[in-house]
Amino acid sequence: MSVPMEVSSVHGSDAAAEDKVLVPVEVCLKSSSAARVDDVRPAVERMLEKRSLSYTDGPIRVPTEDAFLAENVQSIRICEADEGTQEHGVLLFWQVKPVVHVFQLSEEGPCEELTTDGQLSSFHEWTLPAKEFDGMWESLIYEPGLKKRLLRYAQSALLFTEKGVDPFLVSWNRIILLHGPPGTGKTSLCKALAQKLSIRFNSRYPQCQLIEVNAHSLFSKWFSESGKLVARLFQKIQEMVEEDNNLVFVLIDEVESLAAARKSALSGSEPSDSIRVVNALLTQMDKLKSSPNVVILTTSNITAAIDIAFVDRADIKAYVGPPTLHARYEILRSCLLELMRTGIVSNIKELDMFSIPSYASVQGRVMPVQDLEMADLCNALVEAADACEGLSGRSLRKLPFLTHASLAEPQWCNPVKFLQKMTDTAKRERSELPD
Numbered sequence: 220m221s222v223p224m225e226v227s228s229v230h231g232s233d234a235a236a237e238d239k240v241l242v243p244v245e246v247c248l249k250s251s252s253a254a255r256v257d258d259v260r261p262a263v264e265r266m267l268e269k270r271s272l273s274y275t276d277g278p279i280r281v282p283t284e285d286a287f288l289a290e291n292v293q294s295i296r297i298c299e300a301d302e303g304t305q306e307h308g309v310l311l312f313w314q315v316k317p318v319v320h321v322f323q324l325s326e327e328g329p330c331e332e333l334t335t336d337g338q339l340s341s342f343h344e345w346t347l348p349a350k351e352f353d354g355m356w357e358s359l360i361y362e363p364g365l366k367k368r369l370l371r372y373a374q375s376a377l378l379f380t381e382k383g384v385d386p387f388l389v390s391w392n393r394i395i396l397l398h399g400p401p402g403t404g405k406t407s408l409c410k411a412l413a414q415k416l417s418i419r420f421n422s423r424y425p426q427c428q429l430i431e432v433n434a435h436s437l438f439s440k441w442f443s444e445s446g447k448l449v450a451r452l453f454q455k456i457q458e459m460v461e462e463d464n465n466l467v468f469v470l471i472d473e474v475e476s477l478a479a480a481r482k483s484a485l486s487g488s489e490p491s492d493s494i495r496v497v498n499a500l501l502t503q504m505d506k507l508k509s510s511p512n513v514v515i516l517t518t519s520n521i522t523a524a525i526d527i528a529f530v531d532r533a534d535i536k537a538y539v540g541p542p543t544l545h546a547r548y549e550i551l552r553s554c555l556l557e558l559m560r561t562g563i564v565s566n567i568k569e570l571d572m573f574s575i576p577s578y579a580s581v582q583g584r585v586m587p588v589q590d591l592e593m594a595d596l597c598n599a600l601v602e603a604a605d606a607c608e609g610l611s612g613r614s615l616r617k618l619p620f621l622t623h624a625s626l627a628e629p630q631w632c633n634p635v636k637f638l639q640k641m642t643d644t645a646k647r648e649r650s651e652l653p654d
């Protein structure tokens with residue numbers, strides 16, 4: 220019987236492939252580079268094979284000894300290897316199958332649509348991946364799993380589409396809602412997610428756009444214009460979507476403003492124009508849903524009162540909360556490294572400036588104990604992170620600046636002193652928070 224034999228041999232090779240952990244490697248080309256992706260990818264794969272090191276998240280050096288790569292490649296980054304590490308211990312090169320994504324950043328900047336009065340723009344448009352959003356995904360720090368979950372969700376949704384899964388048999392959609400208090404990075408996370416996906420899917424969708432709908436502008440005093448604005452906006456989106464090679468992200472930020480307008484219109488306290496606008500928007504969203512190459516990203520600063528019409532439409536609803544102790548430590552760590560890099564805070568002598576231990580290694584006590592200076596620094600960092608409980612990610616990223624501005628002698632800035640001052644500043648900021 221030949222069939223079982225065939226099955227087992229197929230299964231055997233599958234098992235070998237299954238053993239390997241797929242690790243995305245993102246390769247950013249220089250803006251001056253005219254190299255073909257199909258030439259760069261194998262060159263990077265060969266380089267990674269030769270590298271024979273373990274895989275950890277973060278940038279790796281572009282090899283200067285490889286003239287082709289040195290000339291064309293701006294940066295190489297290993298992504299999501301740390302997740303594999305949790306299951307496998309340290310990820311060694313032979314356990315990994317790198318999946319190389321080559322891209323070039325668009326430097327165009329946002330393109331804005333002005334209305335006839337020249338004041339309001341109903342949307343901004345970016346070509347992705349855009350220079351403005353480079354590094355944004357990495358800078359956003361949440362409890363483990365949130366970013367990965369969003370990425371996996373969107374990847375699955377796009378894959379189902381690509382494979383032509385019949386939506387009558389298996390239903391899914393491409394609407395994401397992030398909700399939570401202001402300043403927790405929801406808008407940034409939407410943009411960063413769009414950027415990530417544009418990189419990961421660039422072989423299927425060579426062109427990619429992000430349209431940020433300005434919900435507030437749709438409720439301008441020029442209500443009579445609003446209907447037209449929505450119609451024009453979605454007509455434009457529809458045109459983009461009809462192009463099969465285009466991947467289009469539509470970001471509708473702070474949908475609660477739409478929901479609120481609809482509610483007050485229903486109760487008769489607002490002009491009925493606004494209800495028409497919101498209904499037009501919902502209808503247009505439903506229409507867009509049937510297009511395979513569109514992902515709708517929405518955010519809301521409030522959860523409880525949000526209009527059911529919006530919540531219902533979203534398939535994935537993720538709560539984005541204020542940063543946990545772990546996230547606060549990491550955010551402040553990244554701030555401190557940046558101030559050291561720029562020389563605003565002095566570097567501890569002899570220490571490599573990228574060597575402040577991560578929260579995970581501080582918790583796991585992997586840190587060398589004999590290094591007292593570093594231990595002091597980590598303790599001060601944990602203390603500062605602790606003092607920041609309740610502050611949003613946005614406030615945290617402003618804290619180093621406020622701290623610096625409050626120093627009596629800013630030219631003498633040792634990191635531990637700086638962190639102690641930051642703890643005081645955080646306490647002051649917290650005392651000024653509304654209850």
Ligand SMILES: Nc1ncnc2c1ncn2[C@@H]1O[C@H](COP(=O)(O)OP(=O)(O)O)[C@@H](O)[C@H]1O
Nearest residue numbers: 358359360401402403404405406407612613616
């Ligand atoms: N969890 C976080 N990790 C890192 N930075 C954050 C985080 N949350 C917020 N920030 C910072 O705050 C800024 C503002 O976030 P934003 O996306 O406008 O928040 P929201 O839309 O939730 O009000 C971001 O650009 C980022 O610098």
Ligand SMILES: [Mg+2]
Nearest residue numbers: 405406472518
């Ligand atoms: Mg926002």
